[in-house]
Amino acid sequence: GLISELKLAVPWGHIAAKAWGSLQGPPVLCLHGWLDNANSFDRLIPLLPQDFYYVAMDFGGHGLSSHYSSGVPYYHQTFVSEIRRVVAGGIVGGMFSCIFPEMVNKLILLDSPLLLLESNEVENLLTYKRRTIEHMLQVEASQEPSRVYSLKQLLQRLLKSNSHLNEECGELLLQRGTTKVAAEMGFRHVGQAGLKLLTSGDPPALASQSTGITGLVLNRDQRLSWPENSVDLVSRELYAHSIRKLQAHVLFIKAVHGYFDVRRENYSDKESLSFMIHTLKSTLKE
Structure with a gap:
């Protein structure tokens, strides 16, 4: 184990x-x-x-x-x-x-x-590199707060983008890929400074069942949102x-x-x- x-x-x-x-x-x-x-x-x-x-x-x-x-x-x-x-x-x-x-x-x-x-994709490669730099600068400049989702919302998004996954596998990935946020923040957005971490003992997937929990934020870096970036x-x-x-x-x-x-x-x-x-x-x- x-x-x-x-x-x-x-x-x-x-x-x-x-x-x-x-x-x-x-x-x-x-x-x-x-x-x-x-x-x-x-x-x-x-x-x-x-x-x-x-x-x-x-x-x-x-x-x-x-x-x-x-x-x-x-x-x-x-x-x-x-x-x-x-x-x-x-x-x-x-x-x-x-x-x-x-x-x-x-x-x-x-x-x-x-x-x-x-050989005919060299121009595309240069375009990808340009996009990568511009996207990184945009993400850093915007400093958009992390959006808060319910477990159901995140699971639906994940399964829609990855049709080969089932719910069990989707929940496994979300358990490690999300952080719980406190109730007073609501479901809209939460900034990094206002993020309140809850006890690590509760599995993230059980967030909706815990007292005072309203949602989850994704852990991954927003700069990873484009596959071309890496x-x-x-x-x-x-x-x-x-x-x-x-x-x-x-x-x-x-x-x-x-x-x-x-x-x-x-x-x-x-x-x-x-x-x-x-x-x-x-x-x-x-």
Whole structure:
């Protein structure tokens, strides 16, 4: 079962994590996906051998981890540096395994997409970079207070945007991805200065059942609201070169009704999946 909640100090605050299994067992680092958190593994870990030591971390700006300092953008490269700090998601884990190949023995990719940069998309890349900078500046300048929602409202929003999730999985993510707020604030908005944290012993998902609780605010950093903000597109040549650096045994698991089937049905995403699998098979040894 769950051993403990962890809080690891970093220059901008802390990285939150949770651990299962045996402290004496081989360590397994579990990395969540975009806008998710460490609770992504709550249903999976109990099904795995318990003689390993599983640690699931919240990336910066996600879950219970600290947000980056003002003016500092979120990129996959910075997430990789977070892993290095913790060691000392799918995409990020693969990138880490290529940059620090000697530190990874086995790499398991769960429905992990490859974001390819085609030669005719260079102009789009420049547009993304411009948007990223402008969006970050807009968020910092606006200083909009966090909106307060009911659990039902947040769950409906989450399931609408992620049709492959069921209510149980949605509630798991919201448990770690929200903070409870006090009744006097109402349901409209709450500023950071007026945020009143309640006892940590009550699960966030039970907020509506607790005395004096009216709603939840999302924990994630508002600067993470655009996926492009952290996307590091790579060329086919760079991807193939990076794969050759891998020393780990690799297992790629494609989900049924997952990323490539439900959310990304366009040709380019399916083509990138074929390229990724072909490159892994042709480059890595059996």
